[in-house]
Amino acid sequence: MSYTNPQSLVSTAWLATNLQQPDLRIVDATWYLPMQGKDAKAEYLQRHIPGAVFFDIDDISDTTSSLPHMLPPPEKFASRVRRLGIGDGNRIVVYDANNMGAARVWWMFRIFGAREVAILDGGLTKWLSEDRPVEDGEMKLQERHFTARLDNTQVRSKEQMLRNIDTKREQALDARAAGRFHAKEPEVWPGRRAGHIPGARNLPYNQLFNADGTIKDDDTLRGLYEGAGIDLKKPVVASCGSGITACSLAFGLHLIGHxxxxxxxxxxxxxxLPGDTPVET
Structure with missing residues (x-):
């Protein structure tokens, strides 16, 4: 069965054919956990898909927050992506090297009003495995005007999540590994308690992908969400460790038409964090 929203996912073959389209912008969204000790920007400078600009998830964020890479104000988002040469009317294709950052950046563009945003299926890994061209250095594009308006319907706060425990209006779905979710493994973010939001279900984000990094087909995705206890006719709010891989769950749901x-x-x-939030183990 084909996806309900296939335009949100493009193949490496499609991108190779369309690299030179003047309205197309390619974005490298590779991001690593701090404890992985890797430098996504340095990797981009060494090797990226021709024409790609680097989207720094940690910089294009609310840097006044004590929490990592929270959504920035609309004016900061607009300013940063303008500098990347991305503007109103551009078609955007986002990729990464590890199936972590691309969905976050896809979600950010959509939440700030961009509509023609797709993810490269299989990302940089598949692109390289097919011996497709790469370049090094930093891509500089002419600034474009980008209009950013925050769509609050796509984001939730701690207060909204606390209320949802009682109202149960939305199904909470956690993208972290099962060991972290069930408090059987240490939490990777320092100073955080182990466990999960009361009532939440668990679907580790990496289960959405095939061995080659491509996303699984429509029927398999539906089976994974339903197997995690999600009713696909009801609202879902995704979470994870810090708001990155939750967006992979959101992207998968978008693909199948949720x-x-x-x-x-x-x-x-x-x-x-220690405080007033209840934790289930």
């Missing part, structure tokens, strides 16, 4: 999906931006980096 329209009522939001992301809890603070995720466990906020909820897991």
């Amino acid at each position: 329209r009522d999906v939001a992301v809890y931006d603070g995720s466990w980096a906020e909820w897991g």
Whole structure:
């Protein structure tokens, strides 16, 4: 069965054919956990898809927040992506090297009003495995005007998540590994408690992908969400460790046509802090 929203996913073959289209912007969204000790920007400078600009998730964020890479104000988002040469009317293709950052950046563009945004299926790994061209150095494009308006329907706060425990209006779905979700493994974000939001379900984000990094087909995705206990006719809010891989769950739901999906931006980096948030193990 084909995806309900296939235009949101492009193949490496399609991108190779369309690299020179003047309205197309390619974005490298590779991001690593701090404890992985890798430098995504340095990797981009060494090797990226021709024409790609680097989207720094940690910089294009609310840097006044004590939490990592929270959504920036609309004016900051607009300013930063303008400098990347991305403007109103551009078609945007986002990729990464590890199936972590691309969905976050896809979600950010959509939440700030861009509509023609797609993810490269299989990302840089598949592109390289097919011996497709790459370049090095930093891509500089002419600034374009980007209009950013925050769509609050796609994002949730801690207060909204606390209320949802009682109202149960939305199904909470956690993208972290099962060991972290069930408090059987240490939480990777320092100073956070172990466990999960009461009532939440668990679907580790990496289960959405095939061995070659491509996303699984429509029927398999539906089976994964339903297997995690999600009713695909009801609203879903996704969370994870810090708001990154939750967006992979949101993207998968979008692909199969689920329209009522939001992301809890603070995720466990906020909820897991000592304080007034209840934790289930």
